[in-house]
Amino acid sequence: MRSAFEIIAAIIVALAAMFMLPRILELFALINATVYVSMAVLALSLALVWGFGGILCFGQAAFFGLGGYAYAVAAINFADTTLAVPVALAVPALVAAALGYVMFFGRISDVYMGAITLTLTLILFNFVNSTAGDQWRIGAAPLGGFNGIPATPPLNFPGDPGNPLPPETIFLVAVFALLLCYILAKLTLRSRFGRICVAIRENERRAELLGYDVRFYKLGIFTLGAAMAGLAGMLFANCVFVSPTMFSLFYSGQIIIWVMVGGLGTLIGPVIGAILLNLLTTWAGTLPDINPSLILGVVLVLAVLMVPKGVLPSLTGGLGRLRPGSGAR
Amino acid sequence: MTPLLATEHLTMRFGGVVAVDDVSFTVNAGELRCLIGPNGAGKSTLFKCLTGQLRPSAGRILWRGRDITGWDSFAIARLGIGIKTQVPSLFDGLSVLESVRLALRRETRERARIQAMATLDRLGIADLALRQVALLAHGQRQLVEFAMVVAPEPEIIILDEPTAGMSAEETARAARLIRELNAQHAIIVVEHDMKFIRAIAKTVTVLHQGRVLIEDDVERVLADRRVHDVYLGKAVAPQQQVTV
Structure with a gap:
C-alpha cells in the first residue's frame, strides 16, 4: 500500500527530526524550527481544504489567529494549558462551521467564498488591533490590541500548571502534532468522506447528480481544516506569543504561496514548501537591502511559470494527482 | 396506476x-x-x-x-433518478473504476467495486477501468458517464x-x-x-x-404537419x- 508506505516514511522523518534537531540546533534555532513546524501544520490545513476540498480559502490565517488567541485567553483564564488546547481547536472550528454553513448552504459561488474568507481575516485583524486598553479583556486575559498578549503561557505538562514545558519539549510536541495531522489527513483522504470530497473537487455538479449532498462534505473539510489551522496557531503561540499579525494579509498570502509552490493536490508538498520558504525568507531577512517579501514573490512567479503543478509533483514526475484513483501522497 | x-x-x-x-x-x-x-x-x-x-x-x-x-x-x-447532462459531466482526475464506485453511493466498498466492474463490463468498457477519465476519447467519456448513471440501477x-x-x-x-x-x-x-x-x-x-x-406515437408525430x-x-x- 503506497499510502501506508508514505505514513511510515513520515513517521521515520519525524522521529529523526525529533531525535536529531534538539541535539544539533542551538536554542534560538530550535525555537525558530518550532515556528516552522507550526507553519507546516498551517500549510497542511490549507493543503487539505484547497488541494482536496477545492475550496480556495484566503482566510486560513483567520483560523490560525483564532486558534492562537483562543489558546492564550483560555490558558490565562484557566491558569493551566491542559484544557486550552482543545479550546484552541474548537473555537476556529466553530467559527468555520458557522461561516461555512452560511457559505455552502447559501450556495455562494467560489469567487465570493475567497472574498468572504479574506474579509473575515481583515475584520479580525482590525478588530484585534483595536483592542488596546483595559476595557478589552476576556476574563483575566487582556487582549492587548496591537501588542498582542506577551504573557501567552507556554504549554505545561497536562494537569500540572506549575510545570511548563521547556522549548525543547515544545519542539517535540510540535513535530508530533504535525505528524498526527499528516496521518489524520491521509486517513481522511482514504476514507469514504475524503474520496467524496475529492470527487466534489473534480466535479461538484456530477457529485450532486449522484446523490451526494455537496454542502455537507464541503462544510466538513472546511471545519476540519480550520481546527488544524487553530492547532497551528496554538503551536505558534507557544514559540512566540499571540499578536494581531497572526491575522495579517502577510500570513494569508504566504500560506497560499506555500501550498502553490509545494504542490496543490498533495499533502507533503505544502509542508515542505512551508518549511523551505520560511528558511528562505528568514535567510533573506539577514541580507542587507533586500526585502524578503520580494524574494518570496520571485519564488512564486518562478514556480508558477516553471513548475505550475508545484515542486513536489514535478520532482516525483508521476503527477500524483493525475494518477488514476490515487488520493494523495 | x-x-x-x-x-x-x-x-x-x-x-x-x-x-x-x-x-x-x-x-x-x-x-x-x-x-x-x-x-x-x-x-x-x-x-x-x-x-x-x-x-x-x-x-x-x-x-x-x-x-x-x-x-x-x-x-x-x-x-x-439517474441524470446524464448534455456535456459529459465527469470526475476528470479520477479513474473510471473509482468514478463508477462513487456512483454506487449506498454500497459498501467491496460491493461497490464488484458492481462497478459489472456495470463497466455490461457497457463493454471494462478494459478502461484503471484509466484516468481525463485521458479518454469523447465517445469513451460518454460511456463512462452512462456507466455512472446506470450503476446504481x-x-x-x-x-x-x-x-x-x-x-x-x-x-x-x-x-x-x-x-x-x-x-x-x-x-x-x-x-x-x-x-x-x-x-x-x-x-x-x-x-x-x-x-x-x-x-403521440413517434410515427404519427413525425408525420404531423x-x-x-x-x-x-x-x-x-x-x-x-x-x-x-
Missing part, C-alpha cells in the same frame, strides 16, 4: 420570458419517452427543472405521486441530448444502448436530432415555445396548438 414521474402545469419564467409554459406530462415505469423540440423550445429548462437545477416558477413535479417540486438535485438523485434515467457531439456511428451505438437500458429502466431522452428519435422512440412529446405541441413547420421555423397558428 400512479405514473413514475409527472409534471402538472409546470411553468418556468425568467423575467418576462416564459421558457416552460404550463407543461403537464407523465412518464410511466418502463417507458421510453422522447422530449423533442427546436432550439429554444424549453427542453433544457424543463430538464433543469426535472433534475432540481432550477426551481420552477409554478406547477408541480411528482415522483410516484409525491410532490418533489423544488427539491435539491442530490435529493432528487437519491429517489432513484435507477428507476428512471433522464438524458439531456445524449448524442451531442457524437459521430454517426457513435450515435447508432448510443441508440442501441438506450434501447437496451430501457429493458430495465424508464428513460426520458431530451433531444433535437430527429434521426436519433426515429431510431429509439416509442412515444414523443414535442415542445414548442415552452408548450407541449403534440404528444405542425411538427414539420416548427422544425422548419414556420409559425404555428394559435388555434392549432394542442395542450396535453
